[in-house]
Amino acid sequence: DAKTTQPTSMDCAEGRAANLPCNHSTISGNEYVYWYRQIHSQGPQYIIHGLKNNETNEMASLIITEDRKSSTLILPHATLRDTAVYYCIVRSYYNTDKLIFGTGTRLQVFP
Amino acid sequence: GAVVSQHPSWVICKSGTSVKIECRSLDFQATTMFWYRQFPKQSLMLMATSNEGSKATYEQGVEKDKFLINHASLTLSTLTVTSAHPEDSSFYICSAGQGGGNTEAFFGQGTRLTVV
Numbered sequence: 001d002a003k004t005t006q007p008t009s010m011d012c013a014e015g016r017a018a019n020l021p022c023n024h025s026t027i028s029g030n031e032y033v034y035w036y037r038q039i040h041s042q043g044p045q046y047i048i049h050g051l052k053n054n055e056t057n058e059m060a061s062l063i064i065t066e067d068r069k070s071s072t073l074i075l076p077h078a079t080l081r082d083t084a085v086y087y088c089i090v091r092s093y094y095n096t097d098k099l100i101f102g103t104g105t106r107l108q109v110f111p
Numbered sequence: 112g113a114v115v116s117q118h119p120s121w122v123i124c125k126s127g128t129s130v131k132i133e134c135r136s137l138d139f140q141a142t143t144m145f146w147y148r149q150f151p152k153q154s155l156m157l158m159a160t161s162n163e164g165s166k167a168t169y170e171q172g173v174e175k176d177k178f179l180i181n182h183a184s185l186t187l188s189t190l191t192v193t194s195a196h197p198e199d200s201s202f203y204i205c206s207a208g209q210g211g212g213n214t215e216a217f218f219g220q221g222t223r224l225t226v227v
Contacts, residue, residue, distance in 0.1 A: 032213060036218075041223070043220045043221045044204070046215040046217070049215065087154070093213060098143075098145055099145070099157075100157060101147075101155040101156075101157075102154060103154050
């Protein structure tokens, strides 16, 4: 599975949009981009995933560049409960649910 | 949505004893489950892949005789930390999915192990 690069930490004001970038320049054609987050002392929580089109669900939006070498997770209106570590993971279509975690981005939402 | 449940949520044990952690898929069958370990302020590290009806596959550097994995049914995998030592204290997390790279994998809530 391809490797990802994320900023170590980010801050965001409550109510503002949080934009979390991820670089995956070695991604291959059959690999999806997944985002998970982990709130302190809990198991990771699925947020969203996509292949090449932008995706949106009730939690977030995922914007994938046309060349698929990077993506951005957008939390449209961050709340204090969104404070967590966010992991961007590239996963093969043929993978049997195995996820390899990088270091992630620690997002701090402040009042 | 699909749920993966771990038990116990936390456990304290004495050095030299063994501890068993259970991971269950509650509303789906999982032929494969995964076990992760996470030390404070670090990311999740994949330890092993649990395969129903066959031997687990361990990642490099993980001692298979110390971390025994059993996947006896399609909804249950267990991780036994044998002869635990303080350095085994960590957060252990399991995951399972319904198969394929286009479906999400679900994680248990984790088990905090403290060896004293």
